[in-house]
Amino acid sequence: MNGAKTTPGSTGSQQAPAPRSASRSREIMGRVWASPTGKISLVMIAALVLIACLADQLVTHNPTAQVLGQTNQPPSWMGGEGGHLLGSDPLGRDVFSRILVGLRLSLLIGFLTATATALIGLTLGLLAGYYERFVGGFLMRVADIQFAVPFAAVGIALAAFAGPSVVLLMAVLAFWGWTNYARTIVSLVGRTKRLDFVTAARTTGASPVRVLVRHITPNVLGPVIILWSTSVGTLILVESSLSLLGLGVQPPGFSLGSMLADAQKTLRLSWWAAVFPGMGITLVVIAFNLLGDALRDAFNPALGSMSEHDPELT
Protein backbone atom coordinates (compact mmCIF):
# COMPACT_ATOMS: atom_id res chain seq x y z
CA MET A 1 0.00 0.00 0.00
CA ASN A 2 3.02 2.25 0.24
CA GLY A 3 6.44 2.91 -1.24
CA ALA A 4 6.26 0.32 -3.96
CA LYS A 5 3.30 2.02 -5.55
CA THR A 6 4.15 5.63 -4.91
CA THR A 7 7.75 5.32 -6.06
CA PRO A 8 7.75 5.67 -9.78
CA GLY A 9 9.53 3.35 -12.13
CA SER A 10 12.12 0.73 -11.68
CA THR A 11 10.84 -2.48 -10.16
CA GLY A 12 13.38 -4.65 -11.85
CA SER A 13 13.27 -5.75 -15.46
CA GLN A 14 10.42 -3.98 -17.13
CA GLN A 15 11.79 -3.85 -20.64
CA ALA A 16 10.53 -6.15 -23.33
CA PRO A 17 10.35 -9.74 -22.08
CA ALA A 18 13.32 -11.78 -23.10
CA PRO A 19 13.09 -15.48 -23.82
CA ARG A 20 14.60 -17.68 -21.19
CA SER A 21 17.81 -19.20 -22.34
CA ALA A 22 21.23 -20.07 -21.08
CA SER A 23 22.66 -17.16 -23.03
CA ARG A 24 20.39 -14.72 -21.19
CA SER A 25 21.61 -15.76 -17.76
CA ARG A 26 25.18 -15.85 -19.03
CA GLU A 27 24.71 -12.31 -20.29
CA ILE A 28 23.41 -11.17 -16.88
CA MET A 29 26.29 -12.79 -15.02
CA GLY A 30 28.68 -11.25 -17.52
CA ARG A 31 27.29 -7.79 -16.80
CA VAL A 32 27.49 -8.36 -13.04
CA TRP A 33 31.10 -9.46 -13.34
CA ALA A 34 31.91 -6.51 -15.61
CA SER A 35 30.74 -3.92 -13.07
CA PRO A 36 33.06 -2.97 -10.21
CA THR A 37 30.37 -3.47 -7.53
CA GLY A 38 29.51 -6.85 -9.00
CA LYS A 39 33.12 -7.99 -9.05
CA ILE A 40 33.76 -6.82 -5.49
CA SER A 41 30.59 -8.46 -4.19
CA LEU A 42 31.18 -11.78 -5.96
CA VAL A 43 34.75 -11.97 -4.69
CA MET A 44 33.59 -11.07 -1.16
CA ILE A 45 30.81 -13.67 -1.18
CA ALA A 46 33.07 -16.35 -2.64
CA ALA A 47 35.65 -15.63 0.06
CA LEU A 48 33.03 -15.71 2.84
CA VAL A 49 31.55 -18.98 1.60
CA LEU A 50 35.01 -20.50 1.23
CA ILE A 51 35.95 -19.46 4.78
CA ALA A 52 32.68 -20.87 6.11
CA CYS A 53 33.23 -24.19 4.32
CA LEU A 54 36.86 -24.53 5.41
CA ALA A 55 36.19 -23.20 8.93
CA ASP A 56 37.12 -26.51 10.57
CA GLN A 57 40.53 -26.42 8.90
CA LEU A 58 41.16 -22.71 9.47
CA VAL A 59 40.42 -22.49 13.19
CA THR A 60 43.38 -21.86 15.50
CA HIS A 61 41.61 -23.15 18.62
CA ASN A 62 38.69 -25.44 19.38
CA PRO A 63 35.78 -22.97 19.05
CA THR A 64 33.78 -24.55 21.88
CA ALA A 65 36.64 -25.30 24.29
CA GLN A 66 36.40 -23.21 27.45
CA VAL A 67 39.85 -22.45 28.84
CA LEU A 68 39.35 -21.07 32.32
CA GLY A 69 42.91 -19.75 32.57
CA GLN A 70 42.44 -17.63 29.46
CA THR A 71 39.16 -15.75 29.95
CA ASN A 72 38.78 -12.23 28.53
CA GLN A 73 42.19 -12.24 26.87
CA PRO A 74 42.70 -9.26 24.53
CA PRO A 75 43.73 -9.97 20.90
CA SER A 76 47.29 -11.37 20.71
CA TRP A 77 48.56 -8.29 18.86
CA MET A 78 47.45 -6.24 21.87
CA GLY A 79 49.45 -8.36 24.25
CA GLY A 80 46.85 -11.00 25.12
CA GLU A 81 47.98 -14.44 26.24
CA GLY A 82 47.17 -17.79 24.63
CA GLY A 83 47.65 -16.68 21.02
CA HIS A 84 44.05 -15.60 20.47
CA LEU A 85 44.15 -13.60 17.23
CA LEU A 86 40.94 -11.71 18.07
CA GLY A 87 41.00 -12.29 21.84
CA SER A 88 38.95 -14.67 23.95
CA ASP A 89 35.48 -14.35 25.45
CA PRO A 90 34.46 -14.48 29.15
CA LEU A 91 34.37 -18.29 28.98
CA GLY A 92 37.90 -18.48 27.57
CA ARG A 93 36.82 -19.41 24.03
CA ASP A 94 38.76 -18.16 20.99
CA VAL A 95 36.81 -15.36 19.27
CA PHE A 96 38.55 -15.81 15.87
CA SER A 97 37.74 -19.52 15.64
CA ARG A 98 34.17 -18.91 16.79
CA ILE A 99 33.67 -16.24 14.12
CA LEU A 100 34.77 -18.68 11.39
CA VAL A 101 32.43 -21.42 12.59
CA GLY A 102 29.62 -18.99 13.51
CA LEU A 103 29.80 -17.50 10.01
CA ARG A 104 28.86 -20.91 8.61
CA LEU A 105 25.59 -21.09 10.54
CA SER A 106 24.77 -17.43 9.81
CA LEU A 107 25.29 -17.92 6.07
CA LEU A 108 23.33 -21.16 6.13
CA ILE A 109 20.40 -19.45 7.89
CA GLY A 110 20.55 -16.58 5.39
CA PHE A 111 20.75 -18.79 2.28
CA LEU A 112 18.11 -21.32 3.31
CA THR A 113 15.58 -18.82 4.58
CA ALA A 114 16.08 -16.45 1.65
CA THR A 115 15.63 -19.27 -0.85
CA ALA A 116 12.53 -20.63 0.87
CA THR A 117 11.05 -17.11 1.04
CA ALA A 118 11.81 -16.50 -2.62
CA LEU A 119 10.07 -19.73 -3.67
CA ILE A 120 6.99 -19.01 -1.54
CA GLY A 121 6.92 -15.37 -2.62
CA LEU A 122 7.33 -16.25 -6.30
CA THR A 123 4.53 -18.82 -6.15
CA LEU A 124 2.09 -16.52 -4.35
CA GLY A 125 3.06 -13.55 -6.51
CA LEU A 126 2.44 -15.59 -9.68
CA LEU A 127 -0.95 -16.72 -8.40
CA ALA A 128 -1.91 -13.22 -7.25
CA GLY A 129 -0.96 -11.73 -10.60
CA TYR A 130 -2.51 -14.48 -12.72
CA TYR A 131 -5.80 -14.69 -10.85
CA GLU A 132 -5.97 -10.95 -10.18
CA ARG A 133 -9.57 -10.74 -9.05
CA PHE A 134 -9.92 -13.17 -6.17
CA VAL A 135 -6.55 -14.65 -5.24
CA GLY A 136 -4.78 -11.36 -5.94
CA GLY A 137 -7.26 -9.25 -4.00
CA PHE A 138 -7.18 -11.58 -1.02
CA LEU A 139 -3.39 -11.96 -0.95
CA MET A 140 -2.80 -8.22 -1.22
CA ARG A 141 -5.11 -7.60 1.76
CA VAL A 142 -3.17 -10.19 3.75
CA ALA A 143 -0.01 -8.36 2.73
CA ASP A 144 -1.50 -5.12 4.07
CA ILE A 145 -2.11 -6.75 7.44
CA GLN A 146 1.37 -8.27 7.57
CA PHE A 147 2.87 -4.91 6.73
CA ALA A 148 1.42 -3.47 9.95
CA VAL A 149 2.97 -6.11 12.18
CA PRO A 150 6.75 -5.91 12.60
CA PHE A 151 8.33 -9.32 12.27
CA ALA A 152 10.24 -8.77 15.51
CA ALA A 153 6.88 -8.62 17.34
CA VAL A 154 5.76 -11.88 15.72
CA GLY A 155 9.08 -13.57 16.47
CA ILE A 156 8.91 -12.47 20.09
CA ALA A 157 5.28 -13.55 20.51
CA LEU A 158 6.06 -16.86 18.83
CA ALA A 159 8.90 -17.54 21.24
CA ALA A 160 6.52 -16.83 24.12
CA PHE A 161 4.06 -19.44 22.93
CA ALA A 162 6.24 -22.11 21.35
CA GLY A 163 9.60 -21.59 23.02
CA PRO A 164 12.75 -20.32 21.30
CA SER A 165 13.73 -22.43 18.31
CA VAL A 166 15.81 -21.27 15.37
CA VAL A 167 14.24 -23.76 12.95
CA LEU A 168 10.74 -22.55 13.79
CA LEU A 169 11.97 -18.97 13.53
CA MET A 170 13.39 -19.62 10.04
CA ALA A 171 10.18 -21.31 8.94
CA VAL A 172 8.07 -18.38 10.08
CA LEU A 173 10.52 -15.89 8.56
CA ALA A 174 10.26 -17.75 5.25
CA PHE A 175 6.47 -17.48 5.31
CA TRP A 176 6.53 -13.89 6.52
CA GLY A 177 8.77 -12.54 3.74
CA TRP A 178 6.59 -13.50 0.76
CA THR A 179 4.92 -10.05 0.66
CA ASN A 180 8.06 -8.30 -0.64
CA TYR A 181 8.23 -10.65 -3.62
CA ALA A 182 4.51 -10.71 -4.28
CA ARG A 183 4.17 -6.92 -4.16
CA THR A 184 7.08 -6.52 -6.54
CA ILE A 185 6.11 -9.05 -9.20
CA VAL A 186 2.31 -8.99 -9.06
CA SER A 187 1.84 -6.16 -11.56
CA LEU A 188 4.61 -7.56 -13.77
CA VAL A 189 2.79 -10.90 -13.89
CA GLY A 190 -0.44 -9.07 -14.73
CA ARG A 191 1.24 -7.26 -17.64
CA THR A 192 3.07 -10.34 -18.91
CA LYS A 193 -0.02 -12.54 -19.02
CA ARG A 194 -1.66 -10.10 -21.45
CA LEU A 195 1.21 -10.30 -23.92
CA ASP A 196 0.67 -12.07 -27.22
CA PHE A 197 2.97 -15.00 -26.67
CA VAL A 198 1.16 -15.92 -23.44
CA THR A 199 -2.22 -15.66 -25.14
CA ALA A 200 -0.87 -17.86 -27.91
CA ALA A 201 0.23 -20.48 -25.41
CA ARG A 202 -3.16 -20.39 -23.71
CA THR A 203 -5.13 -20.72 -26.93
CA THR A 204 -3.06 -23.71 -27.96
CA GLY A 205 -4.22 -25.40 -24.77
CA ALA A 206 -1.36 -24.93 -22.33
CA SER A 207 -2.49 -25.48 -18.75
CA PRO A 208 -2.29 -22.56 -16.26
CA VAL A 209 0.59 -24.30 -14.50
CA ARG A 210 2.52 -24.61 -17.76
CA VAL A 211 1.80 -21.01 -18.70
CA LEU A 212 2.93 -19.78 -15.29
CA VAL A 213 6.06 -21.90 -15.11
CA ARG A 214 7.24 -21.85 -18.73
CA HIS A 215 6.07 -18.49 -20.00
CA ILE A 216 5.56 -16.06 -17.13
CA THR A 217 8.17 -17.08 -14.55
CA PRO A 218 11.19 -16.39 -16.81
CA ASN A 219 9.97 -12.82 -17.22
CA VAL A 220 9.62 -12.07 -13.52
CA LEU A 221 12.79 -13.84 -12.35
CA GLY A 222 14.84 -10.63 -12.44
CA PRO A 223 13.21 -8.85 -9.47
CA VAL A 224 13.02 -12.17 -7.61
CA ILE A 225 16.77 -12.75 -7.92
CA ILE A 226 17.52 -9.16 -6.90
CA LEU A 227 15.28 -9.44 -3.83
CA TRP A 228 16.78 -12.82 -2.96
CA SER A 229 20.27 -11.37 -2.97
CA THR A 230 19.56 -8.48 -0.61
CA SER A 231 17.32 -10.59 1.63
CA VAL A 232 20.18 -12.95 2.52
CA GLY A 233 21.85 -10.11 4.42
CA THR A 234 18.57 -8.86 5.88
CA LEU A 235 17.66 -12.31 7.19
CA ILE A 236 21.06 -12.73 8.84
CA LEU A 237 20.39 -9.37 10.50
CA VAL A 238 16.96 -10.47 11.71
CA GLU A 239 18.36 -13.69 13.16
CA SER A 240 21.10 -11.71 14.89
CA SER A 241 18.68 -9.17 16.33
CA LEU A 242 16.40 -11.87 17.71
CA SER A 243 19.47 -13.65 19.09
CA LEU A 244 20.07 -10.56 21.21
CA LEU A 245 16.76 -11.30 22.93
CA GLY A 246 17.75 -14.95 23.34
CA LEU A 247 15.31 -16.08 20.65
CA GLY A 248 17.75 -17.04 17.89
CA VAL A 249 20.27 -19.87 17.71
CA GLN A 250 20.34 -21.71 21.03
CA PRO A 251 23.54 -22.99 22.69
CA PRO A 252 25.60 -25.09 22.14
CA GLY A 253 25.07 -23.90 18.54
CA PHE A 254 26.20 -20.39 17.73
CA SER A 255 25.96 -17.88 14.90
CA LEU A 256 27.58 -14.47 14.51
CA GLY A 257 24.40 -13.02 16.01
CA SER A 258 24.34 -15.19 19.09
CA MET A 259 28.04 -14.41 19.67
CA LEU A 260 27.09 -10.75 19.72
CA ALA A 261 24.34 -11.53 22.22
CA ASP A 262 26.77 -13.33 24.54
CA ALA A 263 29.34 -10.57 24.30
CA GLN A 264 26.81 -7.81 24.91
CA LYS A 265 26.46 -8.84 28.55
CA THR A 266 30.18 -8.46 29.19
CA LEU A 267 30.96 -5.48 27.00
CA ARG A 268 33.03 -3.96 29.80
CA LEU A 269 35.34 -6.97 30.11
CA SER A 270 35.94 -7.96 26.50
CA TRP A 271 34.89 -5.51 23.79
CA TRP A 272 36.65 -7.64 21.15
CA ALA A 273 34.10 -10.41 21.62
CA ALA A 274 31.36 -8.00 20.43
CA VAL A 275 33.22 -5.83 17.93
CA PHE A 276 34.66 -8.53 15.64
CA PRO A 277 31.53 -10.69 15.17
CA GLY A 278 29.61 -7.47 14.42
CA MET A 279 32.19 -6.64 11.75
CA GLY A 280 31.58 -10.08 10.28
CA ILE A 281 27.83 -9.46 10.05
CA THR A 282 28.46 -6.05 8.48
CA LEU A 283 30.75 -7.57 5.83
CA VAL A 284 28.21 -10.23 4.93
CA VAL A 285 25.36 -7.73 4.66
CA ILE A 286 27.39 -5.28 2.57
CA ALA A 287 28.52 -8.09 0.24
CA PHE A 288 24.96 -9.18 -0.49
CA ASN A 289 23.67 -5.59 -0.77
CA LEU A 290 26.41 -4.92 -3.34
CA LEU A 291 25.45 -8.05 -5.26
CA GLY A 292 21.81 -6.96 -5.25
CA ASP A 293 22.85 -3.57 -6.60
CA ALA A 294 25.00 -5.08 -9.35
CA LEU A 295 22.20 -7.50 -10.28
CA ARG A 296 19.72 -4.65 -10.49
CA ASP A 297 21.99 -2.80 -12.91
CA ALA A 298 22.59 -5.98 -14.89
CA PHE A 299 18.88 -6.72 -15.31
CA ASN A 300 18.05 -3.13 -16.04
CA PRO A 301 21.00 -1.36 -17.63
CA ALA A 302 18.98 1.82 -18.26
CA LEU A 303 18.79 2.54 -14.55
CA GLY A 304 21.48 4.47 -12.71
CA SER A 305 23.63 2.74 -10.17
CA MET A 306 23.27 2.61 -6.38
CA SER A 307 19.59 1.69 -6.44
CA GLU A 308 18.22 4.95 -5.15
CA HIS A 309 14.95 4.49 -6.98
CA ASP A 310 13.11 1.95 -4.95
CA PRO A 311 14.19 1.37 -1.36
CA GLU A 312 11.72 -1.49 -1.12
CA LEU A 313 14.17 -3.45 -3.22
CA THR A 314 17.22 -2.72 -1.11
Place this chain on the structure above:
Amino acid sequence: MLAYLARRLGLIVFVAIGVSTLLFVLVRLSGDAATLLAPADASDEVVEAIRVRHGLDQPLIVQYVNTILANFTLDFGQSFMFGLPATQMVFERLAPSLWVVLPPLLFSLVGALSIGVYAALRPSRLSGRALMVLTFLFDGVPYFWLAMLLVLVFAINMQVLPATGNADFSALVIPWTVLTIYGLATLSRLTRGQLLDSFTEGHVATARSKGIHPARVLLLHALPTALPPILAWLGIQFSLMFSALLILEPLMNYNGLGALLVGSVSNRDFPVIQASVFSLAVLITLVNILMDTIVRTVDPRLRTKVAQ
Protein backbone atom coordinates in the same frame (compact mmCIF):
# COMPACT_ATOMS: atom_id res chain seq x y z
CA MET B 1 -10.74 12.87 -0.31
CA LEU B 2 -13.31 11.83 2.29
CA ALA B 3 -14.05 8.62 0.46
CA TYR B 4 -10.34 7.93 0.30
CA LEU B 5 -9.94 8.53 4.01
CA ALA B 6 -12.91 6.31 4.81
CA ARG B 7 -11.46 3.50 2.70
CA ARG B 8 -8.07 3.81 4.35
CA LEU B 9 -9.58 3.89 7.84
CA GLY B 10 -11.48 0.76 6.94
CA LEU B 11 -8.06 -0.82 6.60
CA ILE B 12 -7.50 -0.36 10.34
CA VAL B 13 -10.53 -2.52 11.11
CA PHE B 14 -9.15 -5.06 8.69
CA VAL B 15 -5.69 -4.99 10.27
CA ALA B 16 -7.18 -5.23 13.77
CA ILE B 17 -9.18 -8.33 12.83
CA GLY B 18 -6.16 -9.81 11.08
CA VAL B 19 -3.81 -9.29 14.01
CA SER B 20 -6.34 -10.61 16.51
CA THR B 21 -6.81 -13.68 14.34
CA LEU B 22 -3.06 -14.16 14.09
CA LEU B 23 -2.64 -13.99 17.86
CA PHE B 24 -5.67 -16.24 18.39
CA VAL B 25 -4.21 -18.87 16.06
CA LEU B 26 -0.76 -18.58 17.64
CA VAL B 27 -2.14 -19.21 21.11
CA ARG B 28 -4.35 -22.11 20.03
CA LEU B 29 -1.54 -23.70 18.01
CA SER B 30 0.87 -23.58 20.90
CA GLY B 31 -1.24 -25.81 23.11
CA ASP B 32 -3.84 -25.47 25.82
CA ALA B 33 -4.72 -21.77 26.11
CA ALA B 34 -5.81 -22.15 29.74
CA THR B 35 -2.35 -23.42 30.71
CA LEU B 36 -0.78 -20.52 28.84
CA LEU B 37 -3.04 -18.06 30.58
CA ALA B 38 -2.34 -19.52 34.01
CA PRO B 39 0.77 -18.63 36.00
CA ALA B 40 3.54 -21.19 35.53
CA ASP B 41 3.04 -22.90 38.91
CA ALA B 42 -0.78 -22.99 38.89
CA SER B 43 -2.59 -26.09 40.15
CA ASP B 44 -5.13 -28.02 38.07
CA GLU B 45 -8.05 -26.35 39.86
CA VAL B 46 -6.72 -22.90 39.06
CA VAL B 47 -6.26 -23.86 35.40
CA GLU B 48 -9.86 -25.15 35.30
CA ALA B 49 -11.13 -21.95 36.89
CA ILE B 50 -9.26 -19.91 34.32
CA ARG B 51 -10.66 -22.07 31.55
CA VAL B 52 -14.22 -21.34 32.67
CA ARG B 53 -13.60 -17.65 33.44
CA HIS B 54 -12.14 -16.95 30.00
CA GLY B 55 -14.77 -19.02 28.27
CA LEU B 56 -12.17 -21.47 27.00
CA ASP B 57 -14.58 -24.37 27.58
CA GLN B 58 -16.80 -23.03 24.81
CA PRO B 59 -16.66 -23.98 21.11
CA LEU B 60 -13.70 -22.56 19.18
CA ILE B 61 -15.82 -20.31 16.97
CA VAL B 62 -17.54 -18.72 19.98
CA GLN B 63 -14.14 -18.13 21.56
CA TYR B 64 -12.89 -16.56 18.35
CA VAL B 65 -15.79 -14.13 18.00
CA ASN B 66 -15.56 -13.22 21.69
CA THR B 67 -11.80 -12.56 21.38
CA ILE B 68 -12.25 -10.30 18.35
CA LEU B 69 -15.07 -8.36 20.04
CA ALA B 70 -13.05 -7.94 23.24
CA ASN B 71 -10.00 -6.77 21.29
CA PHE B 72 -12.07 -4.13 19.53
CA THR B 73 -13.01 -2.60 22.88
CA LEU B 74 -9.28 -2.73 23.73
CA ASP B 75 -9.98 -5.29 26.45
CA PHE B 76 -7.11 -7.73 26.73
CA GLY B 77 -7.61 -8.69 30.35
CA GLN B 78 -5.30 -8.02 33.27
CA SER B 79 -1.57 -8.50 33.43
CA PHE B 80 -0.62 -11.61 35.43
CA MET B 81 2.47 -9.96 36.78
CA PHE B 82 1.11 -6.58 37.81
CA GLY B 83 -2.66 -7.06 38.05
CA LEU B 84 -3.21 -3.93 35.96
CA PRO B 85 -5.29 -3.80 32.78
CA ALA B 86 -2.92 -4.74 29.95
CA THR B 87 -4.18 -1.90 27.74
CA GLN B 88 -3.34 0.67 30.41
CA MET B 89 0.20 -0.70 30.75
CA VAL B 90 0.72 -0.52 26.99
CA PHE B 91 -0.54 3.06 26.79
CA GLU B 92 1.76 4.13 29.60
CA ARG B 93 4.76 2.75 27.71
CA LEU B 94 3.73 4.20 24.38
CA ALA B 95 4.85 7.79 25.09
CA PRO B 96 8.46 6.88 26.03
CA SER B 97 8.74 4.77 22.87
CA LEU B 98 7.40 7.52 20.63
CA TRP B 99 9.86 9.85 22.31
CA VAL B 100 12.68 7.60 21.08
CA VAL B 101 11.31 7.07 17.56
CA LEU B 102 9.90 10.42 16.45
CA PRO B 103 12.93 12.74 16.85
CA PRO B 104 15.24 10.41 14.85
CA LEU B 105 12.55 10.26 12.17
CA LEU B 106 12.74 14.05 11.88
CA PHE B 107 16.56 14.11 12.13
CA SER B 108 16.95 11.52 9.40
CA LEU B 109 14.51 13.37 7.15
CA VAL B 110 16.44 16.64 7.53
CA GLY B 111 19.79 14.87 7.20
CA ALA B 112 18.67 12.85 4.21
CA LEU B 113 17.34 15.92 2.41
CA SER B 114 20.69 17.68 2.92
CA ILE B 115 22.79 14.69 1.85
CA GLY B 116 20.45 13.79 -1.00
CA VAL B 117 20.32 17.33 -2.40
CA TYR B 118 24.10 17.70 -2.13
CA ALA B 119 24.70 14.36 -3.86
CA ALA B 120 22.08 15.01 -6.55
CA LEU B 121 23.69 18.33 -7.45
CA ARG B 122 27.04 16.58 -7.90
CA PRO B 123 26.01 13.19 -9.33
CA SER B 124 29.29 12.54 -11.09
CA ARG B 125 31.70 14.40 -8.83
CA LEU B 126 33.83 12.59 -6.32
CA SER B 127 32.18 14.18 -3.27
CA GLY B 128 28.69 13.20 -4.42
CA ARG B 129 29.75 9.65 -5.21
CA ALA B 130 31.68 9.29 -1.97
CA LEU B 131 28.59 10.30 0.01
CA MET B 132 26.54 7.64 -1.75
CA VAL B 133 29.17 4.95 -1.15
CA LEU B 134 29.20 5.98 2.50
CA THR B 135 25.41 5.64 2.83
CA PHE B 136 25.68 2.26 1.12
CA LEU B 137 28.27 1.06 3.64
CA PHE B 138 26.25 2.40 6.57
CA ASP B 139 23.24 0.53 5.28
CA GLY B 140 25.10 -2.69 6.06
CA VAL B 141 25.96 -1.79 9.65
CA PRO B 142 23.56 -3.55 12.04
CA TYR B 143 21.83 -0.94 14.21
CA PHE B 144 22.15 -3.08 17.35
CA TRP B 145 25.89 -3.46 16.81
CA LEU B 146 26.18 0.30 16.28
CA ALA B 147 24.38 0.79 19.61
CA MET B 148 26.91 -1.53 21.30
CA LEU B 149 29.83 0.37 19.75
CA LEU B 150 28.44 3.71 20.93
CA VAL B 151 27.87 2.33 24.43
CA LEU B 152 31.42 1.00 24.39
CA VAL B 153 32.98 4.31 23.36
CA PHE B 154 30.78 6.90 25.07
CA ALA B 155 29.46 5.07 28.12
CA ILE B 156 32.25 2.65 29.05
CA ASN B 157 35.44 4.30 27.77
CA MET B 158 34.73 8.03 27.91
CA GLN B 159 31.90 7.80 30.47
CA VAL B 160 30.08 10.84 29.12
CA LEU B 161 26.75 9.10 28.48
CA PRO B 162 24.77 6.55 30.48
CA ALA B 163 24.79 3.04 28.98
CA THR B 164 21.24 2.17 29.99
CA GLY B 165 17.99 3.46 31.46
CA ASN B 166 15.79 6.43 30.71
CA ALA B 167 16.46 8.59 33.73
CA ASP B 168 17.20 11.78 31.83
CA PHE B 169 17.83 13.32 28.44
CA SER B 170 21.40 12.06 28.08
CA ALA B 171 20.15 8.46 28.00
CA LEU B 172 18.36 9.27 24.74
CA VAL B 173 21.49 10.39 22.87
CA ILE B 174 22.66 6.89 21.91
CA PRO B 175 19.26 5.50 20.79
CA TRP B 176 18.57 8.71 18.86
CA THR B 177 21.94 8.55 17.11
CA VAL B 178 21.53 4.88 16.24
CA LEU B 179 18.02 5.30 14.81
CA THR B 180 18.96 8.47 12.91
CA ILE B 181 21.83 6.70 11.16
CA TYR B 182 19.55 3.70 10.61
CA GLY B 183 17.04 5.90 8.75
CA LEU B 184 19.56 8.17 7.04
CA ALA B 185 21.09 5.63 4.66
CA THR B 186 17.94 4.60 2.77
CA LEU B 187 16.31 8.02 2.90
CA SER B 188 19.26 9.92 1.46
CA ARG B 189 19.63 7.47 -1.43
CA LEU B 190 15.90 7.78 -2.10
CA THR B 191 16.15 11.60 -1.98
CA ARG B 192 19.05 11.67 -4.43
CA GLY B 193 17.31 9.30 -6.84
CA GLN B 194 14.00 11.16 -6.75
CA LEU B 195 15.75 14.49 -7.27
CA LEU B 196 17.77 13.19 -10.23
CA ASP B 197 14.50 11.91 -11.72
CA SER B 198 12.78 15.25 -11.17
CA PHE B 199 15.63 17.11 -12.93
CA THR B 200 14.63 15.35 -16.14
CA GLU B 201 10.99 16.44 -15.91
CA GLY B 202 9.61 19.04 -18.26
CA HIS B 203 8.64 21.73 -15.80
CA VAL B 204 12.09 21.70 -14.21
CA ALA B 205 13.79 21.95 -17.59
CA THR B 206 11.45 24.83 -18.51
CA ALA B 207 12.24 26.67 -15.28
CA ARG B 208 15.94 26.21 -15.94
CA SER B 209 15.77 27.39 -19.52
CA LYS B 210 13.87 30.51 -18.44
CA GLY B 211 17.01 31.41 -16.54
CA ILE B 212 15.55 31.10 -13.05
CA HIS B 213 18.22 30.95 -10.39
CA PRO B 214 19.35 27.31 -9.85
CA ALA B 215 18.66 27.48 -6.10
CA ARG B 216 15.13 28.63 -6.81
CA VAL B 217 14.62 25.87 -9.36
CA LEU B 218 15.82 23.34 -6.83
CA LEU B 219 13.67 24.58 -3.94
CA LEU B 220 10.46 25.49 -5.76
CA HIS B 221 10.43 23.21 -8.78
CA ALA B 222 12.54 20.08 -8.32
CA LEU B 223 12.17 19.39 -4.59
CA PRO B 224 8.34 19.50 -4.47
CA THR B 225 8.31 16.98 -7.33
CA ALA B 226 10.69 14.69 -5.48
CA LEU B 227 9.14 14.99 -2.03
CA PRO B 228 6.00 12.77 -2.08
CA PRO B 229 7.77 9.37 -2.34
CA ILE B 230 10.16 10.51 0.39
CA LEU B 231 7.24 11.36 2.69
CA ALA B 232 5.57 8.04 1.91
CA TRP B 233 8.78 6.24 2.78
CA LEU B 234 8.79 8.02 6.17
CA GLY B 235 5.72 5.99 7.12
CA ILE B 236 7.56 2.77 6.31
CA GLN B 237 10.64 4.05 8.12
CA PHE B 238 8.47 4.60 11.21
CA SER B 239 7.53 0.93 11.31
CA LEU B 240 11.14 -0.12 10.65
CA MET B 241 12.33 2.05 13.53
CA PHE B 242 9.67 0.68 15.82
CA SER B 243 10.79 -2.87 15.00
CA ALA B 244 14.35 -1.83 15.80
CA LEU B 245 13.09 -0.43 19.08
CA LEU B 246 11.82 -3.88 20.12
CA ILE B 247 15.47 -4.97 20.07
CA LEU B 248 17.11 -1.72 21.24
CA GLU B 249 14.92 -1.10 24.30
CA PRO B 250 15.70 -4.36 26.11
CA LEU B 251 19.33 -3.97 25.05
CA MET B 252 19.57 -0.56 26.68
CA ASN B 253 17.10 -1.07 29.53
CA TYR B 254 14.84 1.65 28.23
CA ASN B 255 11.33 1.46 29.64
CA GLY B 256 9.20 1.59 26.53
CA LEU B 257 6.81 -0.62 24.63
CA GLY B 258 9.59 -2.85 23.29
CA ALA B 259 10.99 -3.61 26.70
CA LEU B 260 7.45 -4.25 27.96
CA LEU B 261 6.79 -6.74 25.18
CA VAL B 262 10.07 -8.60 25.66
CA GLY B 263 9.67 -8.58 29.44
CA SER B 264 6.15 -9.98 29.11
CA VAL B 265 7.47 -12.82 27.00
CA SER B 266 9.85 -13.99 29.69
CA ASN B 267 7.05 -13.62 32.28
CA ARG B 268 4.58 -15.37 29.96
CA ASP B 269 2.32 -12.41 30.61
CA PHE B 270 -0.03 -13.25 27.79
CA PRO B 271 -2.58 -10.37 27.98
CA VAL B 272 0.23 -7.80 27.82
CA ILE B 273 1.83 -9.54 24.81
CA GLN B 274 -1.49 -9.49 23.01
CA ALA B 275 -2.21 -5.87 23.91
CA SER B 276 1.22 -4.63 22.81
CA VAL B 277 1.31 -6.46 19.46
CA PHE B 278 -2.25 -5.31 18.73
CA SER B 279 -1.56 -1.66 19.63
CA LEU B 280 1.70 -1.68 17.68
CA ALA B 281 -0.04 -2.90 14.54
CA VAL B 282 -2.83 -0.33 14.81
CA LEU B 283 -0.32 2.46 15.48
CA ILE B 284 1.84 1.55 12.48
CA THR B 285 -1.23 1.40 10.23
CA LEU B 286 -2.43 4.78 11.50
CA VAL B 287 0.93 6.42 10.84
CA ASN B 288 1.08 5.01 7.33
CA ILE B 289 -2.45 6.16 6.57
CA LEU B 290 -1.48 9.60 7.87
CA MET B 291 1.62 9.74 5.65
CA ASP B 292 -0.30 8.49 2.59
CA THR B 293 -2.97 11.12 3.19
CA ILE B 294 -0.34 13.86 3.47
CA VAL B 295 1.28 12.62 0.26
CA ARG B 296 -2.07 12.63 -1.51
CA THR B 297 -2.78 16.16 -0.31
CA VAL B 298 0.53 17.62 -1.45
CA ASP B 299 0.83 15.66 -4.69
CA PRO B 300 -1.71 16.74 -7.32
CA ARG B 301 -0.52 13.94 -9.64
CA LEU B 302 -2.02 11.28 -7.39
CA ARG B 303 -5.33 13.11 -7.09
CA THR B 304 -5.82 13.36 -10.83
CA LYS B 305 -4.97 9.70 -11.19
CA VAL B 306 -7.83 8.88 -8.83
CA ALA B 307 -10.18 11.22 -10.68
CA GLN B 308 -9.55 9.27 -13.85
